[in-house]
Amino acid sequence: MTITLYHSLQTRSGSILWLLEELGVPYETKPVTFRRFDGTGAKDPANPHPHGKVPALTDGGDTLFESSAIALYLTDKHRTKPMGPAAGEKDRAQYLSWLAYRPGVMEPALISRRLDFAHVNGMMGWAPADEVEDVLNAHLTDRTYFLGDDFGALDILIGGGIHFMIQAKMMAETDVLKDYTARIIDRPAFRKMMAA
């Protein structure tokens, strides 16, 4: 069964390509266009994502969309080089919490701030962006990688997200985040993603 990643250059699907490279599993990419924020581009009818966004992924008969779901699915299935704690392992609860945090809190908070959407406590399911920055900085202060000593999928989904958000000036480059992102991008799989 071949894994097919619906991919678009320099977009969120890059993180799944990075993860697939880290896992060392064979896959193919299917380049798709999507409707970009600036209004350019169009949805590709071949893309199974409900909004025609990337990433989406098919694996045999399985169809997946949303980065966190794809990461969970891939890291549960491919255990030769573990990229996330398995069900029942110590850090599983933290893994699932932070996988939900990325689409549920981190992304909407940072996007909202960028677009000047006012935050109302209790109304939004997420938190104010400056608080998200505080939480991520505090979490990464004494950790080598997101869940501790080993590089894993959260370093791609959240760590990679931090790296690109800093580049896009959507997050402040603190010393903690500078050291951390330097660590996570110094990897062959990251370079492969950037070239793909």
Added chain:
Amino acid sequence: MITLYHAPRSRSSMIVWMLEELAQPYKIEITPIIYGDGSGTHAPESYRTVHPHKKVPALDHDGVKVFECAGIAAYLADRFPDAKLAPPIGDPKRGLYASLLAYWAGPLNAIPTAHMSGWDKDRPTGFGRFDEMEAFLEKTIAAADPWILGKQFTAVDVLCAAALNFYMMFDILPKKPVYTGYAERANDRPAAKRAREKDAG
């Protein structure tokens, strides 16, 4: 022991429902939060060790901490497989299950929030379009037979039914028969009824 950090009639109410479906013993720790109308109080700083943003829900299971609705639902469903609230890893329905959990956490929360805040009136929000979300939701709910993944009621049904209840109550989603029929079916479950009684205090 499972402890749920809960604020009545908030997002954590759906985890009370989830725990009732699970049929595991648990206790509820009432936790102060700021509600959408500005009422309520902030949780004490000590609560930050449970939830990094001092929000609800959060859960402690024998010292293991979990937060975010989708994270908690995914954790509980996998941790207590006898309740069959998740297709097991390797099951053909696992991919859709995981995708819907993440879709729920992301677009299904952010897009309606943007819509009710009027952010999407004259420009794209970056979260995705409301009409496309609704089309996908309607297609997903219409295909529920009787539940989203088929015969088996899962964590995805708890989260989606809770979202439908909320969005229909605030007229963010129209009360289409496809939504109301599914929501009534879900709300009619004994665990859902017990959860509502507990939530009411």
